[in-house]
Amino acid sequence: xxxxxxxxxxxVWYLVTFRVxxxxxxxxxxxxVISANYDRVIEEKRKRLNQYKDxxxxxxxxxxxxxxxxxxxxxxxxxxxxxxxxAASKAKxxxxxxxxxxxxxxxxxxxxxxxxxxxxxxxxxxxxxxRASEIDEDLKQLVSNVSGHKTQIQGLMRDLEKLKxxxxxxxxxxxxxxxxxxxxxxxxxxxxxxxxxxxxxxxxVRSKAHANARVSRELAGLDSKRAEDEFLEYAQxxxxxxxxxxxxxxxxxxxxxxxxxxxxxxxA
Numbered sequence: 001x002x003x004x005x006x007x008x009x010x011x012v013w014y015l016v017t018f019r020v021x022x023x024x025x026x027x028x029x030x031x032x033v034i035s036a037n038y039d040r041v042i043e044e045k046r047k048r049l050n051q052y053k054d055x056x057x058x059x060x061x062x063x064x065x066x067x068x069x070x071x072x073x074x075x076x077x078x079x080x081x082x083x084x085x086x087a088a089s090k091a092k093x094x095x096x097x098x099x100x101x102x103x104x105x106x107x108x109x110x111x112x113x114x115x116x117x118x119x120x121x122x123x124x125x126x127x128x129x130x131r132a133s134e135i136d137e138d139l140k141q142l143v144s145n146v147s148g149h150k151t152q153i154q155g156l157m158r159d160l161e162k163l164k165x166x167x168x169x170x171x172x173x174x175x176x177x178x179x180x181x182x183x184x185x186x187x188x189x190x191x192x193x194x195x196x197x198x199x200x201x202x203x204x205v206r207s208k209a210h211a212n213a214r215v216s217r218e219l220a221g222l223d224s225k226r227a228e229d230e231f232l233e234y235a236q237x238x239x240x241x242x243x244x245x246x247x248x249x250x251x252x253x254x255x256x257x258x259x260x261x262x263x264x265x266x267x268a
Contacts, residue, residue: 031171038167042160049156056149063146066139073132077125084121087114 091105091114098104105111 031174034174035171042163045160052153059146063142066135070132070135070139073128077128077132080121080125080128084118084125087118087121090114
């Protein structure tokens with residue numbers, strides 16, 4: 001018994017599910033629903049596209065920031081190179097001052113000052129050059145990434161425009177297919193669409209109107225024929241009555257001229 005009840009509920013569930021699926025399919029095939037769904041997809045893609053644009057804008061801002069850093073570091077490198085060159089030039093002037101006396105040059109406080117500055121400038125310059133190299137590599141990679149994303153976003157924008165066109169094509173295709181299906185179903189007698197019923201009613205009204213007009217024409221011709229028949233019948237009846245009266249001596253013929261008495265001529 002429980003198995004039978006279980007089978008029954010499963011059957012009911014399958015039936016309900018089938019009906020829901022069919023209703024959902026019918027709803028999805030509605031042109032208005034299709035248009036609305038396309039609008040929703042287009043709007044979601046537009047939002048993601050705008051987010052993508054914002055991300056690329058941030059990358060471009062980062063690119064500009066790195067370019068500015070590279071310009072600053074490059075400027076520092078140029079300055080350090082000049083400072084280091086200046087320290088070396090000042091030390092060289094000491095060599096000239098002391099005619100190349102090594103001990104005298106190294107004993108001069110300015111030599112030690114120039115030597116220390118040259119080392120500091122060289123160390124800092126090496127760091128700046130390494131930093132500039134890193135920024136330059138990052139910048140190259142960033143520029144390449146931004147360029148690739150720009151190309152990709154251009155393709156996505158084209159896809160979005162195509163999707164807008166596809167929306168109209170899809171709605172038109174569904175409407176065309178629906179009309180073709182209704183016409184085919186109407187021809188096979190399977191259509192339950194109200195428009196087909198209205199067409200059938202209109203065609204019936206048209207047929208009835210033609211039939212009524214034809215009947216009216218026929219009746220009009222019949223009335224004329226009936227009147228002619230009555231007139232002929234009446235004429236034949238009168239002729240028959242006149243002939244009958246003449247046979248029995250009831251007929252009196254009127255003459256428009258008085259009777260002429262016959263005059264006898266006397267014999268000689």
